[in-house]
Amino acid sequence: MRTHRDPQTLADAPSVLDRMARILAARGIDRATVDALPDEPEPFSPEDALSAGMPPRYRSAVADHPLVLAWTRQVAAQAAAPSTGARRQVTTGPSLLMAGVTGAGKTHQAYGAVRVLVQAGIGVRWRATTAADLYAELRPSSDTDTERVLSAYSRVPLLILDDLGAAKTSEFVEEQTYRLVNRRYNAMLPTLITTNLRISDLKAHLGDRVTSRLAEMTTRVEFEPVDRRRLQRAA
Ligand SMILES: Nc1ncnc2c1ncn2[C@@H]1O[C@H](COP(=O)(O)OP(=O)(O)O)[C@@H](O)[C@H]1O
Ligand SMILES: [Mg+2]
Known part of the structure; x- marks a missing residue:
């Protein structure tokens, strides 16, 4: 006849715990570390994931420039769910050309714009690079497939x-910029561009093929000529 036994919990079964400790020890894991693990995984929201991928300086940036906010609304309006019930994702949309002096807050608005989209519940696959870093990545080298690099920047739904x-x-520089801008122009992918140059200087710098496309695909956002870095240090 089978005897009834109360269900055992792990805490009531030291031998089970001892066996587990031996198994963990054999794998080089200290039981104390396992005991210290929280029962519930920390909630990891889309906004936390976004912050983790951003440079620390801009992790709390939230766009507040009226033209940048208007851009986020346009991009959000064009976002579409890949399947029913899925989160809406950035698809196509307009671009911004944010022009102003060094320290005016252009990069802050760019990262802040991505945050506003994520806060609005939009899924954003994005990348950020400076133009200088991009050219360095695209220089022919034996260990990088530069065409794949260009393709990744050309296809990402949102690029800073x-x-x-x-x-x-x-x-x-002119050729690589043309190739990137032309692909994003053709695909109508939203791009947040920042520059210290005036449009006439940009034309001299990158050529008419680039600036003509930028003129059509971007809204220009002029920043007040104030260097926030110097202001902050003076405060
Ligand atoms: N709206 C803002 N609120 C608070 N800090 C800001 C704001 N805009 C810019 N900053 C801060 O001012 C400094 C310069 O801004 P940044 O975006 O890097 O300038 P830019 O890209 O135009 O050179 C940075 O430290 C940034 O964090
Ligand atoms: Mg900047």
Whole structure:
């Protein structure tokens, strides 16, 4: 006849815990570390995930420029769910050309715009690079497939292209910028571009093929000529 036994919990069964400790020890894991693990995983919201992928300086940036906010609304309006019930994702949309002096707050608004979209519940696959870093990545080298690099920046739904026109110009710089801008222009993918240059200087720097496309695909956002970095240090 089978005897009834109360269900055992792990805490009531030291032998089970001892066996587990031996198994963990054999794998080089200290039981104390396992006991210290929280029962519930920390909630990891889309906004937390976004912050983790951002440079610390801009992790709490939230766009507040009226034209940048208007842009987020346009991009959000064009977002679409890949399947029923799925989160809406950035698809196509307009771009911004944010122009102003160094320290005016252009990069802050760019990262802040991505945050506003995520806060609105939109799924955003995005990348950010400075133009100078991009050209460095695209320089022919034996261990990188530069065509794949260009393709990744060309296809990502939302791109922050920071400090366009700041790198020394050359035929290479003009050509690579043209290839990237032209692909994003054709695909109508939203791009947040920042620059220190005036449009006339940008044209001299990158050529008419680039600036003509930028003129059509972007809304220009002029920043007040104030260097916030110097202001902050003076405060
Ligand atoms: N709206 C803002 N609120 C608070 N800090 C800001 C704001 N805009 C810019 N900053 C801060 O001012 C500094 C310069 O801004 P940044 O966006 O890097 O300038 P830019 O890209 O135009 O050179 C940074 O430290 C940034 O965090
Ligand atoms: Mg900047």
